[in-house]
Amino acid sequence: MTSVQRFARFVAGSIRSALTGPVQYWAWIGFLLLLIASGVLAYLDQLTVGLAMTAMRDQVSWGFYIGNFTFMVGVAAAAVILVIPAYVYHWKPIREIAIFGELLAVSSIVICILLVMVDIGRPERFWHMMPLIGHLNFPRSLLAWDMMVLNLYLLLNLVVVVHILYRTWCGRAYSKAFVVPLVLFSIPAAIGIHTVTAFLYNGLSARPYWNASILAPQFLASAFSSGPAILLVVLQVLRRFTRFEIRDEALWKIGELMAYAVFLNLFLHGAEAFKEYYSGTEHLLYTRYWFQGLDGHRTLVPYAWAAVSLNLLALFLLIMPATRRNVITLNIGCLATYAGCYIEKGMGLIIPGFTPSTLGEIYEYSPTWIEVRVAAGAFAVGFLVFTALLRVAVPILLGESRLEPAQQPVPAVPTPVLAAPAPQVQL
Amino acid sequence: MENDPPKATRREFATCAAAAAAGFLMTACGPRRLHEVPRKQLQQMVRDMEREYSQKYGEQVTVSDAGPMADVLFAYALDISRCIGCRRCVYACVEENNQSRDPQVQWIRVLQMDKEHGIDFEHADPYYQPDQVPEDGHFYVPVACQHCRNAPCTKVCPTGATWTEKDGIVVIDYDWCIGCRCCMAACPYGARQFNWRQPSIPEGELNPSMHYLGNRPRPRGVVEKCTFCIQRVRAGRYPACVEVCPVGARKFGNLLDPDSEIRYIIDHKRVMVLKKELNTMPKFFYFYGT
Numbered sequence: 001m002t003s004v005q006r007f008a009r010f011v012a013g014s015i016r017s018a019l020t021g022p023v024q025y026w027a028w029i030g031f032l033l034l035l036i037a038s039g040v041l042a043y044l045d046q047l048t049v050g051l052a053m054t055a056m057r058d059q060v061s062w063g064f065y066i067g068n069f070t071f072m073v074g075v076a077a078a079a080v081i082l083v084i085p086a087y088v089y090h091w092k093p094i095r096e097i098a099i100f101g102e103l104l105a106v107s108s109i110v111i112c113i114l115l116v117m118v119d120i121g122r123p124e125r126f127w128h129m130m131p132l133i134g135h136l137n138f139p140r141s142l143l144a145w146d147m148m149v150l151n152l153y154l155l156l157n158l159v160v161v162v163h164i165l166y167r168t169w170c171g172r173a174y175s176k177a178f179v180v181p182l183v184l185f186s187i188p189a190a191i192g193i194h195t196v197t198a199f200l201y202n203g204l205s206a207r208p209y210w211n212a213s214i215l216a217p218q219f220l221a222s223a224f225s226s227g228p229a230i231l232l233v234v235l236q237v238l239r240r241f242t243r244f245e246i247r248d249e250a251l252w253k254i255g256e257l258m259a260y261a262v263f264l265n266l267f268l269h270g271a272e273a274f275k276e277y278y279s280g281t282e283h284l285l286y287t288r289y290w291f292q293g294l295d296g297h298r299t300l301v302p303y304a305w306a307a308v309s310l311n312l313l314a315l316f317l318l319i320m321p322a323t324r325r326n327v328i329t330l331n332i333g334c335l336a337t338y339a340g341c342y343i344e345k346g347m348g349l350i351i352p353g354f355t356p357s358t359l360g361e362i363y364e365y366s367p368t369w370i371e372v373r374v375a376a377g378a379f380a381v382g383f384l385v386f387t388a389l390l391r392v393a394v395p396i397l398l399g400e401s402r403l404e405p406a407q408q409p410v411p412a413v414p415t416p417v418l419a420a421p422a423p424q425v426q427l
Numbered sequence: 428m429e430n431d432p433p434k435a436t437r438r439e440f441a442t443c444a445a446a447a448a449a450g451f452l453m454t455a456c457g458p459r460r461l462h463e464v465p466r467k468q469l470q471q472m473v474r475d476m477e478r479e480y481s482q483k484y485g486e487q488v489t490v491s492d493a494g495p496m497a498d499v500l501f502a503y504a505l506d507i508s509r510c511i512g513c514r515r516c517v518y519a520c521v522e523e524n525n526q527s528r529d530p531q532v533q534w535i536r537v538l539q540m541d542k543e544h545g546i547d548f549e550h551a552d553p554y555y556q557p558d559q560v561p562e563d564g565h566f567y568v569p570v571a572c573q574h575c576r577n578a579p580c581t582k583v584c585p586t587g588a589t590w591t592e593k594d595g596i597v598v599i600d601y602d603w604c605i606g607c608r609c610c611m612a613a614c615p616y617g618a619r620q621f622n623w624r625q626p627s628i629p630e631g632e633l634n635p636s637m638h639y640l641g642n643r644p645r646p647r648g649v650v651e652k653c654t655f656c657i658q659r660v661r662a663g664r665y666p667a668c669v670e671v672c673p674v675g676a677r678k679f680g681n682l683l684d685p686d687s688e689i690r691y692i693i694d695h696k697r698v699m700v701l702k703k704e705l706n707t708m709p710k711f712f713y714f715y716g717t
Contacts, residue, residue: 050647051606052530052623061611061621121606121621121648128460128586128605135460135587135603143585143609205705206579206615285549359538359570359617360548 006403010166017395018388028387032380039377042370043118051121053370059363060354064371065119067346068379069112070197071226074219074345076108076153077194078227083183097235097246099164099397102157103389104231105190109154111382116147118374142200149193156186161393169396170403194219201353209286209353212275218268219345224261225314226341228254229334234390236331242394248325255330259318262337266311269344289362290352299364300351303343310340461600461639462590473639480637480644484628488635490643493661495594501655502595502682503666504692505569506716509676512537512560512567516668516677520571523656523667524642525634527626534653535668536617537569546701571668572597572618572653573701573709580610580619589650595682595710596655598640604649611650615702616709619652655679682710692716 021029046053056063079101086098117123128134129147138144160182167174198219201210232254239246276287288294293301317323317333324330356362367375395401464472473492480488517535526532538551542564551568561567574597581589581597588603589610611619625647637643638658645651656666660679669677680689689712692698696714700707 050622050624057623058611058617058620061608116607119607121608121650122604122646125586125603125605128588128603135463137585137587140582141585141587141609142583143607147585200609201612204579204583204613205707206613282549354612356549357617358548358615359536359553360551361553361617 006170007166009403010169013169013401014165014392017401018391021391025387025391029384032384032387035380036377036384038373039375039380042373043377046118046370046374047123053368055365055368055371057363057365059357059361060351060365062119062350062354063365064347064367064375065115067350068375069115069119070201070219070349071342071346072108072111072115072382073150073194073197074223074341075227075230076105076112076150077190077220077223078231079105079157079186079190083186083190097231097250099161099393100234100238100390101227101231102161102186103386103393104227104234105157106154106161106389107382107386109150109157110385111378112150113154114378114381115375118378142196142203145196146193146200149189149196153186153189153193156182156189160186161389165393165396169401191220194223201349206358207286207353208283210349212272214268214272218265218272221261221265221268222341222345225258225265225311225337226345228258228261229337229341232258232334233331236327238390238394243398244394251330252325255318255324255333258333258337259315259324262311262315262318265341266315269308285356286352289355290348294356294362297355297362297364299366300347303347307340307344307348310336311344314340460587460603462587462603469639476637476639476643480635483644484633484635485630486633486635488633488637491636491638491658491662493638493658495592495596496661498681498683500595500682500710501574501660502680502689502710502712503574503655504678504689504698504712504714506676506678507566507568507713508715508717509674510537510567510569511674511676512539512555512562512565513673515671515673516569519667519671520653520656522632523634523659524654525628525637525644526651527622527645528629528632529627530624532620532622532626532651534618534620534651535569535571537567539565539567542566568713570616570618570701571711572655573616573707573711574653574655575707575709577706577708579613579615579705579707583609583613585609592640592657594661596640596657596660597652598654598657599650599652600640601643601645601649601651606648606650608650615705615707619650621650622647676716 054063054065083098083101117126120126129136129144131138136144136147138148160179163179164174195216198216201207202213202215203211205211232251235246235251235254238244273287273291276284285294289297290300290304293299314333314336317329317336323333351365354363355365461469461472469492473490476490477488480490514537517533517537520526520535521528521533524534526534536553538548538553539555539562540546540552541550544550546568555562555565574591574595576591576595578591578597581591584604585607586603586605588605589597589599591597606621608621611621622645626645628644633644634642636658638654638661641654641657656664656668659666665679666677669679678688678692680687682689684690692714693712696716698712698714700709700712
């Protein structure tokens, strides 16, 4: 059997395993498909009428979509937090699950790209941004940079993941010479995608709320808080529903790393708030709009304080060893981190950046149902991709899905991951 | 038989086919960005536009492809001490530049300011609606595109759909803009408007005298803004807002001409630009004439 044939069998097998599953699996898929359908219908409305279906206007020209995009870039970047110790320090408990971080990164980037696509006014002209056939304003435009690094990061993670899964499926060890350099490169790439996304806002002198050099470090801190928060929950689900062995220490370690990130995030926010309030220049307006409201415009104020409280709660729960090791408080900590970062980085970053507008006007933005449905649809696509990828990856990593022994290539090196015998997956 | 031209080998055939395909692609996909189309292709495109708009609006439309004139750098000056906030410029601009009437798109925004606070956007009101202007205790600052020499908007555009022409006018290619609105986030003057829904101009209200980088009709989902009335100024006329201003607060001219009115104002009056600290270097000056 040639390697092309073997790879074709791998792809076919993968598709087959993504399309088979127990009732709960299909119920989840059905739920996601419903969300996607609702998103597509809403998007069709938006396409017919225009972006007027959203609450965005000239004063607040980016909103829910770009807020969610920013947050998801952070989630994608956070895969690195697992990759660093796993591959660089050969830290065993995390190494086994690093691949899930990469799968999460792939799915998050899918969501990011969808969210940008639904935000632009002329999606059919998207090719104008492509080099050669269009015109990419590189290196001047930061959005051009962002598209480049996001796609590169997507490709990088896909290649690593496919390589590891394929080799494992063949019963061989992954090629160190191939994977390690790519993984090492993915570390600066992950930091890069989020830094570039931060610079997208950071470079705009017209928006004092974003034009602070603390923005990029703070983006990274909140990414390294929220990304692992999702992953921790996913890992527990995996442990519960499959035979995948994930040790408690691995979860606790991730929780501990998260605690540092949450602290750093809060610290950087505090530093920025101090500067704004103590110096009290005209730039204070935007921060005041977020935390206190302006002239009775207080839509965002509850969100601001909810974000602060959630992050403080998360810090407390994750930094105390006792609560970190308790399943319930650990999960509350994760949810609090996720929700806190989501509010503060999504709406909390974008909307105050535009309010008041550059000419001093206050337009209170709050997303329409169309926006919520479209964004939920984009998220559902990402979750669908993530679910399918897990459905393929887990049996392979568990050794349940393998190339038939007769066809195995000769040097069957023991797999570096988990090579357990293959009973049924208990979903 | 020996004199027959040698038959093409498979490799030669493949090479030729590939070259032909590449040639076709280059022509088809060719430079379509208005910024870089060669003169000849531009003339063809402009004629296509004329045909399209004439058909669509049922009247004879002319689309100018006039390029920048040599030794001309356009600049604008607005006398804050004269402006009475009547908003005639706003509506003259709408009519001249074929802005959408429903939904309303306006390239000029007149801000009412308190004399108490001076020029302070925090205390600016664009929605003032008294029976008569000017009102006591207030003055007026109309704001449109400042045509910055160091324009933040052109820098951020991912597709290069907006740029500064040689005569200093910042323009947009409405057929190349993807509607990402980075430029709107980057503009410190709120000068750029987005077509959130299909723009509409009632029958008979179209200005048929157009320029390919200016007042031709815009589609939904792209950004637009003031072009200094490129269709007028490149034909030696004043912008519509300058002509309509009842108090003569608006001045326009060539910055490179030492005898121009604009140069006189800069040399003799108290001149300022908005948000000077951002170093955008606007070519739109505000001054106190009296």
